[in-house]
Amino acid sequence: MKIISVVGARPNFMKIAPFIQAIIQHNTLKTNNSQLITHVLVHSGQHYDDRMSKTFFEELGIPNADINLGIGSGSHALQVGQTMIAFEKVLEVEKPDWVVVVGDVNATLACSVTAKKMNIKVCHIEAGLRSWDESMPEEINRLVTDRLSDLLLTPDTLSSKNLLKEGVAESKVQFVGNIMIDTLESNRTKAEKLLVTEIIEDNLISDQSIAYNTLRSSDILIDQNPFALLTMHRPSNVDQKEILEPIIRFLLDEVNQDMLIIWPIHPRTQNQLKIFGLWKEMIANDKLILLHPLGYHEMLKLNMSAKLMLTDSGGLQEECTILGTPCLTLRWNTERPITLNRNGGASVLVGNNITQIRAGYKSTLTREKTPDRPELWDGKTADRILKAILNASDLN
Numbered sequence: 001m002k003i004i005s006v007v008g009a010r011p012n013f014m015k016i017a018p019f020i021q022a023i024i025q026h027n028t029l030k031t032n033n034s035q036l037i038t039h040v041l042v043h044s045g046q047h048y049d050d051r052m053s054k055t056f057f058e059e060l061g062i063p064n065a066d067i068n069l070g071i072g073s074g075s076h077a078l079q080v081g082q083t084m085i086a087f088e089k090v091l092e093v094e095k096p097d098w099v100v101v102v103g104d105v106n107a108t109l110a111c112s113v114t115a116k117k118m119n120i121k122v123c124h125i126e127a128g129l130r131s132w133d134e135s136m137p138e139e140i141n142r143l144v145t146d147r148l149s150d151l152l153l154t155p156d157t158l159s160s161k162n163l164l165k166e167g168v169a170e171s172k173v174q175f176v177g178n179i180m181i182d183t184l185e186s187n188r189t190k191a192e193k194l195l196v197t198e199i200i201e202d203n204l205i206s207d208q209s210i211a212y213n214t215l216r217s218s219d220i221l222i223d224q225n226p227f228a229l230l231t232m233h234r235p236s237n238v239d240q241k242e243i244l245e246p247i248i249r250f251l252l253d254e255v256n257q258d259m260l261i262i263w264p265i266h267p268r269t270q271n272q273l274k275i276f277g278l279w280k281e282m283i284a285n286d287k288l289i290l291l292h293p294l295g296y297h298e299m300l301k302l303n304m305s306a307k308l309m310l311t312d313s314g315g316l317q318e319e320c321t322i323l324g325t326p327c328l329t330l331r332w333n334t335e336r337p338i339t340l341n342r343n344g345g346a347s348v349l350v351g352n353n354i355t356q357i358r359a360g361y362k363s364t365l366t367r368e369k370t371p372d373r374p375e376l377w378d379g380k381t382a383d384r385i386l387k388a389i390l391n392a393s394d395l396n
Contacts, residue, residue, distance in 0.1 A: 008107030018182035018382035083110035127152035128159025177376030185379035324371035
């Protein structure tokens, strides 16, 4: 059997690593009754610089991509179109039995459409997630991919119910758990050994060296004091000054009064802050620590150590649930409702309205870390995924 797996952006890397290891283990332990799996890893090239891609491959033990489509950045239409053209050529040569796509990035949409047009079976890992907000490009990617997939593997029972309500045949849907947690559990021990101060000093943005030296000369010991961890990159939060500037003001004027903020900053966000004239004030603040994008272990360590998380990332909502880190999700909706506080998770939706962010922040300050583990978030999802694909192949 030949499987092509597709990755496009950093969240995909964390999801595909355990699946690749499951295939390696299967081939190593192969019996006379099991078939050898040939695996081809295709990288669309959406995250193409070292900090956004290469580091994750090395840290998570992902082999170098067999094929890199080299798509790079661009508009949604440009990325999808170019990926489809390039991936069609790959399929013509490789002729796989299955194409496995993960998550909701543009490569997921493009490669699932291309495979189905060539009558190749598609498996979608992390199927069934819904934000119910079709203004989000990721929601369109999820809807189309799920409609086309032959095997839809869901991370939680809520996602399975979504698919069944949409009319997907029950035989195509399987609840397998969250593969992101496989990666977390296999890397937890290594991350725990890191030091927060070393992470900062290895990744500090050079513009902030003066402010950081001022912090180091003070009585504040970073490894022994509470800090908030921030990530923010979505256009809805960073592309309009009237939205981004009040958030920055809240962080500097209110959160910084209580604790340090550590912010691994996305290149897009950094660029917008410079355009809006906010960058100089930020780099001069010795209680706001600005870092380059981090590797997986470094980010996991910061999440483990943080008093609270502020983020618009989906994957970090899931990590916070397992680690128990209180999480303010800077979005009006989430495709991962199982991570919400009302469902036993760690996350509270606060959008990008300062009044709601402030209220959520104040209530979060009194919350202790309370880890939660949803059903089948047990670190064994990759094995269930591979078994589901093998079983589906036997039925056809």
